[in-house]
Amino acid sequence: MQLEARARAAISQALRRLGVDCPADLPLERPRPEFGDLSTRVAFPLSRQLGRPPQEIASELAAALQGHPDFAAVEAVGGFLNLQFTPAALHEVLQEILRQGGDYGRQDLGRGRHLQVEFVSSNPTGPLTVGHGRQAALGDVIAALFSELGWRVTREYYLNDEGKQIDLLAQSLWARYRQALGEEAAIPEGGYQGDYLIPIGEELAQGWGDRYPQFDEAARVAFRKAAVGRMMRLIEEDLEAFGVRFDVWTREGDLHRRGLVRETLEELRRRGATYEKEGAVWLRSTDYGLSRDPVLIRSDGTPTYLMVDIAYHVDKFRRGFVKVIDVQGADHAEEQQQVKLALRLLGLPEGFLEYCVHQFVTLKGREGVERMSTRAGRFIRLGDLIRELGRDVVRYFMVRR
Numbered sequence: 001m002q003l004e005a006r007a008r009a010a011i012s013q014a015l016r017r018l019g020v021d022c023p024a025d026l027p028l029e030r031p032r033p034e035f036g037d038l039s040t041r042v043a044f045p046l047s048r049q050l051g052r053p054p055q056e057i058a059s060e061l062a063a064a065l066q067g068h069p070d071f072a073a074v075e076a077v078g079g080f081l082n083l084q085f086t087p088a089a090l091h092e093v094l095q096e097i098l099r100q101g102g103d104y105g106r107q108d109l110g111r112g113r114h115l116q117v118e119f120v121s122s123n124p125t126g127p128l129t130v131g132h133g134r135q136a137a138l139g140d141v142i143a144a145l146f147s148e149l150g151w152r153v154t155r156e157y158y159l160n161d162e163g164k165q166i167d168l169l170a171q172s173l174w175a176r177y178r179q180a181l182g183e184e185a186a187i188p189e190g191g192y193q194g195d196y197l198i199p200i201g202e203e204l205a206q207g208w209g210d211r212y213p214q215f216d217e218a219a220r221v222a223f224r225k226a227a228v229g230r231m232m233r234l235i236e237e238d239l240e241a242f243g244v245r246f247d248v249w250t251r252e253g254d255l256h257r258r259g260l261v262r263e264t265l266e267e268l269r270r271r272g273a274t275y276e277k278e279g280a281v282w283l284r285s286t287d288y289g290l291s292r293d294p295v296l297i298r299s300d301g302t303p304t305y306l307m308v309d310i311a312y313h314v315d316k317f318r319r320g321f322v323k324v325i326d327v328q329g330a331d332h333a334e335e336q337q338q339v340k341l342a343l344r345l346l347g348l349p350e351g352f353l354e355y356c357v358h359q360f361v362t363l364k365g366r367e368g369v370e371r372m373s374t375r376a377g378r379f380i381r382l383g384d385l386i387r388e389l390g391r392d393v394v395r396y397f398m399v400r401r
Helices: 003-017 043-050 054-065 087-103 130-148 164-180 195-208 217-241 252-257 260-270 305-318 330-345 382-389 391-400
Strands: 038-040 071-077 080-085 114-118 152-159 248-251 274-277 280-283 295-297 323-329 353-358 363-365 368-370
Touching: 003 038, 003 054, 003 080, 003 087, 043 054, 054 071, 054 080, 080 087, 114 130, 130 152, 130 323, 130 353, 130 382, 130 391, 164 195, 164 217, 195 217, 217 382, 248 252, 252 260, 252 305, 260 274, 260 280, 260 295, 260 305, 280 330, 295 305, 305 330, 323 330, 330 353, 382 391
Parallel strands: 114 152, 114 323, 152 248, 323 353
Antiparallel strands: 038 080, 071 080, 274 280, 280 295, 363 368
C-alpha cells in the first residue's frame, strides 16, 4: 500500500474511533520538510460540521494516532495534523517498489481505451527553442503517465504548414538564397530574420543556381516546400535528442485537402451556431456566455486558425479517441474556450477535450527578463541547451518549474 493510502486508512480509523465519519475526499498534502512527511487539514471541514475549533479536533485526532506503527511523530499545529512516517513504514514501501519493479504504480483506469496527447505542435518557421522545451517535456510525461494508467496513448504533433506565416518563411528563405548568390535581397516585412536560414539559403543556391530570380508563384511553391522540409528536419533532430518521439504527425494541409474544414463549417451552420456579418462567418459564442464572437471564415473566404482547429478536433474524435489532451501555453485561454464550445455545439461528448496549460519559459539577461522571438531570430535553440546540460537535466527542470 502506498504511503498516502496508509495515512488515509489510519486517519479514517482514528476518526471512526472518535465517533466521526471520515470525509469522502480526505485532504492530504506535502508540507515543508520541518513539518513532516504528510499533512492534513481535515479538522477544518469537520469544524464546520461539529461546531468545534479545528485545533481541538486536530489535537484529539493526534492523540488517537499516537502509537500507530506507521508514524514516528504525529502533531497538531494550528488545526493541521502533521505526520512523519517511521523508517519501518518507508522500508516496507521501498521493498514493495523493488518487488514490483517496472509494474509499480501501474493501474488499469484506462482499460485500453484510446487517448491522444497533442503537444509541441510548433509552427515549422524555425528550430525548437528552449520555450518549446517545457511543452515537449510536459507532454511526453503526461503521455507516459496515462500509458501507465492503462490507456492506449498516441503522441501527436500538429504541423501548421499552411497560411501567411509559411509564405513569409518561404520569402525570407528566398531572400537568403538570393543573398548567397551575391544580391542584396531584403527580408520581407514581418519575415524571419534569424541566421538559421542563411546556411539553408546557401545550400539552395548551390543546388538551384539562378533558377528563381524573382519571388513569383513558382518560387513561392518551391521555397515553401524547401523551408518546411528543412525546418521539420531541425525540429525532429532536437526532439530526438530530447527523447521525445511522436506516433502521428498531422499536417494542416491534409485537413483542407480532405475537405474536413469545409465540412465542419457546414455542420456548424446547419446547427445554427454561426452567422454572417461584414462578409465573414462568425461563431455565436456570446449566446453561450463567452465574451465575444470569433471569426471562423474571413471576408476573403480563408478560414481562421480557430476554424481549422475546430475541424482538427472533429478529426481526432472521428479517429476513435475517447479523450484528447492538448498541451498549450497560457496565451491560448480564450481560444480554448471557443474550441470547447464549438465541439459541444457539434455534439461531441463533454470532457472529450482537456487542456493542460503551462506558463512560458523566460530568459533573464542583464537588463531583466527577455522575450524570445523566432521571427526576430532572438532565441536559444533547445538542441543547444540539451548539448550543454544533458537531456535528463533539461527535462527535469522543464517539468519541475
